[in-house]
Amino acid sequence: MISAIKHSHFYSPERLFIMLGLVFVLCVSAAIYLEAYYLALVPFVLVIGIWGILDISKLYYLLIFVLPITIEFYLPNGLGIDVPGELLLIGLTALSPFIFLLKFKRSGVNYITHPxxxxxxxxxxxxxxxxxxxxxxxxxxxxxxxxxxxxxxxxxxxxxxxxxxxxxxxxxxxxxxxxxxxxxxxxxxxxxxxxxxxxxxxxxxxxxxxxxxxxxxxxxxxxxxxxxxxxxxxxxxxxxxxxxxxxxxxxxxxxxxxxxxxxxxxxxxxxxxxxxxxxxxxxxxxSGIIAVLLGFYFVNNSKYLEFAPQYEKTITHENYDNLIEATIKLEDISTMERVNRWVAGGHMIGERPWTGFGPGNFYFNYKNYMVSSFVTYVSDNPDKSGIxxxxxxxxxxxxxxxxxxxxxxxxxxxxxxxxxxxxxxxxxxxxxxxxxxxxxxxxxxxxxxxxxxxxxxxxxxxxxxxxxxxxxxxxxxxxx
Structure with missing residues (x-):
């Protein structure tokens, strides 16, 4: 169908250019008149959309290209977004239904039914x-x-x-x-x-x-x-x-x-x-058996409490050799802060074992379940990092x-x-x-x-x- 669009009498690069030009003028004029400057982005979104439908592979490879240089930004409302990668992800997701419907073949069922x-x-x-x-x-x-x-x-x-x-x-x-x-x-x-x-x-x-x-x-x-x-x-x-x-x-x-x-x-x-x-x-x-046995070992009779860190000794190390040594001695702050959150997570699981607290909800609840003996200097978690x-x-x-x-x-x-x-x-x-x-x-x-x-x-x-x-x-x- 996409091939048919490209070769139809209606489609031509000249007509497409003129149409996009008109849309650009209208959107910019509306943006200035209404002082809604985001409307000026509509033509660019439209170009990317058309480009993606005609050949989505180019947008896909653009995503792959920018993946290593995608940078995380935080919006005024506190939400984070990865730019430009996540913007391309959203655009590709929006275009994907058109691609799957236009290009879907019988063999596509084999991919959907794969284990x-x-x-x-x-x-x-x-x-x-x-x-x-x-x-x-x-x-x-x-x-x-x-x-x-x-x-x-x-x-x-x-x-x-x-x-x-x-x-x-x-x-x-x-x-x-x-x-x-x-x-x-x-x-x-x-x-x-x-x-x-x-x-x-x-x-x-x-x-x-x-x-x-x-x-x-x-x-x-x-x-x-x-x-x-x-x-x-x-x-x-x-x-x-x-x-x-x-x-x-x-x-x-x-x-x-x-x-x-x-x-x-x-x-x-x-x-x-x-x-x-x-x-x-x-x-x-x-690996499964070892994981289960380790879990049982630490939970049984609250054995995990024996691994609580000494607050004064659990610090950040500025030398890598010292870090390795501190990790073995359970005195590295990043390692022991992990343990602090794992212990809190274990108590959270005990309260809601089947459906949990909900996706993305760990950070907003875990501090109520921390055990005081595992608290470290960085337990206030200003970066809002996970478990x-x-x-x-x-x-x-x-x-x-x-x-x-x-x-x-x-x-x-x-x-x-x-x-x-x-x-x-x-x-x-x-x-x-x-x-x-x-x-x-x-x-x-x-x-x-x-x-x-x-x-x-x-x-x-x-x-x-x-x-x-x-x-x-x-x-x-x-x-x-």
């Missing part, structure tokens, strides 16, 4: 249920809407965009180019500060919210560097460039001083062999059911990815599926001490990786 998509839809559905039942319904519904314009472009639109290898290459090089520029920017700024641990957040600002966000985005993308390195022939310029940038990534990850990101590099190697030797199922089962454990956050805000839905969704993606890796014969696609699966696992591991699946940069990589697995699994089934 990962079904798991995602259940996850979204339960978020909506808990949003309606939330302590603050307004916050819950806002969270749900933000999740929608997050998932639709990064997951559903990715399924539409990734039609062939050239589209994957475009995704890789588009993201790599801008991400590499931000890394160079941060390394240069950090070098001017003598690579000081205490100045790392200043070095990544304003592009990244903090060194954790910066480090985990690189970690999530690192497996794709390995995959696309294997896509190109030995001795090729592309392979040499990817290898060089890979070294830069590793250096940059070290100088983030982000413990989760550094550990994830090592975990990535282990993940490769776990998938390669078909040990995913036993690893998931073992720093995505799984625990999900259980606090969406209840035990919400956590189970998310875990099933997550494990389904990992199992499907590892299974697909062994089914695909094409070595390039094999490497890509391995990279996507490892990326999901690394994000899942690192959010044990962070909440970054809801952050545009890391969360975007999470859902794109899932889309890659679904797209290639459906393609393989269609070829059978």
């Amino acid at each position: 990962i998509t079904i798991g995602l839809l259940f996850h979204l559905g339960w978020i909506l249920v808990t949003a309606v039942l939330a302590d603050s319904i307004v916050i819950g519904i806002k969270f749900f809407l933000a999740k929608l314009w997050f998932v639709i472009p990064f997951y559903f639109l990715s399924l539409y965009i990734f039609k062939d290898k050239n589209r994957y290459k475009m995704f890789f090089w588009t993201l790599l180019s801008m991400l590499s520029l931000t890394i160079i920017y941060v390394l240069v700024r950090h070098a001017m500060l003598d690579f000081s641990f205490s100045e790392v957040n200043a070095a990544v600002s304003p592009i990244y919210r903090n060194h954790v966000n910066y480090g985990l985005l690189m970690t999530a993308f690192l497996p794709y560097l390995w995959a696309f390195y294997k896509w190109y022939d030995k001795g090729s310029l592309e392979r040499l460039l990817i290898a060089s940038l890979g070294v830069m990534f590793l250096v940059a990850i070290y100088f983030t001083y982000t413990r989760a990101a550094q550990l994830a590099v090592v975990i990535a190697i282990g993940c490769y062999y776990i998938i390669k030797f078909k040990l995913v199922n036993i690893t998931i089962l073992t 720093h454990n995505y799984f625990l956050m999900t259980m606090v805000e969406q209840g035990v059911i919400g956590l189970l839905v998310f875990i099933i969704f997550l494990f389904t993606a990992i199992i499907c990815g590892s299974s697909l890796y062994h089914q695909i014969m094409d070595p390039q696609m094999k490497a890509l599926v391995m990279a996507a699966t490892i990326s999901i696992i690394l994000i899942a591991v690192t959010v044990l001490i962070n909440d970054l699946i809801e952050a545009i940069k890391v969360g975007g990589m999470f859902f794109i990786a899932m889309a890659i697995i679904v797209r290639e699994q459906v393609r393989l089934r269609n070829q059978a």
